[in-house]
Amino acid sequence: MQRRAKLATSDDAQFTHNAELQAPVRGTRRLLARPDFYQLETFLRVAEARSFAAAARHLGISQPAVSQTIARLEELYGGDLFERRRGMPVMLTLLGRSILPKAKLLLFMVDTQMQRAATIAQSLAGTLTIGFSCCLGHGPFNAALLEFRQTRPDVELRFVEGLASDLYRQLNERVIDVMFVPLLPDLTSSPNEQERLWDERLFVALPLDHPLAVNDDVRWADISALTILLQSSEGDMSPYRLLGARMADRPFESTINCVSSATLLDMVKLGLGATIVCGSAAGARDDLAFRPIVDENALCSIQALWPKDDRNPLRHRLLATVRSHAT
Numbered sequence: 001m002q003r004r005a006k007l008a009t010s011d012d013a014q015f016t017h018n019a020e021l022q023a024p025v026r027g028t029r030r031l032l033a034r035p036d037f038y039q040l041e042t043f044l045r046v047a048e049a050r051s052f053a054a055a056a057r058h059l060g061i062s063q064p065a066v067s068q069t070i071a072r073l074e075e076l077y078g079g080d081l082f083e084r085r086r087g088m089p090v091m092l093t094l095l096g097r098s099i100l101p102k103a104k105l106l107l108f109m110v111d112t113q114m115q116r117a118a119t120i121a122q123s124l125a126g127t128l129t130i131g132f133s134c135c136l137g138h139g140p141f142n143a144a145l146l147e148f149r150q151t152r153p154d155v156e157l158r159f160v161e162g163l164a165s166d167l168y169r170q171l172n173e174r175v176i177d178v179m180f181v182p183l184l185p186d187l188t189s190s191p192n193e194q195e196r197l198w199d200e201r202l203f204v205a206l207p208l209d210h211p212l213a214v215n216d217d218v219r220w221a222d223i224s225a226l227t228i229l230l231q232s233s234e235g236d237m238s239p240y241r242l243l244g245a246r247m248a249d250r251p252f253e254s255t256i257n258c259v260s261s262a263t264l265l266d267m268v269k270l271g272l273g274a275t276i277v278c279g280s281a282a283g284a285r286d287d288l289a290f291r292p293i294v295d296e297n298a299l300c301s302i303q304a305l306w307p308k309d310d311r312n313p314l315r316h317r318l319l320a321t322v323r324s325h326a327t
Contacts, residue, residue: 033076037110040103042069043081047100050089128314129158131167131179133261139280140198140325141180141302148321155314161260165236171305177315178306180322182278183242192305195319198326199299200279202246205268206289213289220295224250227273231264232256243276246297278302302326 035043045055046066056063074081081096092100132141149157160167160176167179171192180197187194204223206213212222224247230239240254255273257264264275269287278300282290292298304322306315 035073035076037107039069039073039076040107042066043073043096043099044103044107046070046082046090047092047096050091052090126314127156127158128178128312128318129160129176130318131160131162131170131176131181133162133164133167133181138284139200139278141280141322144318144322144325147325148318151321152314152317163231163233163236165238166233168305171307174307177310177312178304178318180302180304182300182302184301184303184305185238187305191308193308195304196301197304197322199301202293202298202300203277203279203282203290204293205265205275205277205282206291207269207271208287208289210274210289212291215291217292217294220247220250220293220298223247223274223276223293224252226253228252228254229264229267229273229275230254230256231259231261231275233258248297 042055042059045058046052049055049058052066052070053063056066059066070081077095077099079095080093081099083091083093085091145157148155160170162170164179164181164184167176167181168187170176171179182200184194204212204218204226212218212226215222228243230243232239237256240256243252243254257267259267261281265285265288267273268275276293277290279292280302282292304319306319
């Protein structure tokens with residue numbers, strides 16, 4: 001009997017030990033549970049008003065509801081947050097004073113985040129990355145950007161200049177949100193939306209002392225006698241093919257250059273050749289002669305391209321502004 005009693009005692013001890021391992025440690029619930037924003041807001045109102053009744057009036061609820069909320073909050077924190085004395089304003093305890101600054105900061109950050117989200121949803125704030133290869137300083141694009149900046153001053157605009165092929169890659173990689181470029185082929189079968197916005201006349205950029213600079217305008221036959229400087233990168237031959245389609249059967253000489261648009265114009269100034277630009281870029285520099293091409297196939301369309309599944313409200317707002325200046 002004595003041995004059985006000892007065994008029973010041993011088994012009971014083992015059971016008790018297992019139960020202690022499986023049972024939650026005292027206070028675990030308190031550590032894991034968190035107050036919600038409503039409880040913290042109620043806490044702040046009581047602390048500011050130093051009265052449960054005044055806080056209840058401000059929140060539009062009953063005083064018992066405030067008392068219950070504070071009681072639940074005190075249970076979570078494990079101590080009294082207020083000293084309550086009949087006929088006297090409530091006072092924060094040491095625990096309450098330690099919680100107050102961070103509670104204010106937390107609710108301020110949440111309110112700020114909500115306001116930011118609301119402005120973004122209303123297209124009043126956010127970031128928009130725009131790819132372009134046409135001129136920003138002149139024409140409808142420039143006017144649209146100026147209006148957009150004036151009506152949406154809190155929107156951060158980021159610009160990426162590049163060739164159409166480079167911008168198209170960045171658009172598909174979601175590096176940019178929208179691109180505005182001339183002379184795009186038909187890309188309606190791609191995962192992007194394509195829209196023709198407006199047409200511009202093509203100009204030839206020449207050195208000031210070039211014989212053709214004395215003319216008011218030029219034709220493709222005149223240009224076929226020039227060395228045309230084309231801008232491209234990574235062996236992209238699309239600029240050459242586009243020029244060839246406009247020159248029809250006329251022979252022409254060209255060079256492919258992996259440089260920026262500004263550098264291409266610098267090369268023209270150095271007498272290395274001529275280049276073709278859109279009307280919005282014509283006249284951007286007074287050290288070159290820009291002459292319109294008055295001939296067939298001498299217009300180019302400025303087009304926008306953006307992802308079909310994109311729901312960016314800022315992009316939609318920008319496009320609406322550009323369309324209003326394109327008409």
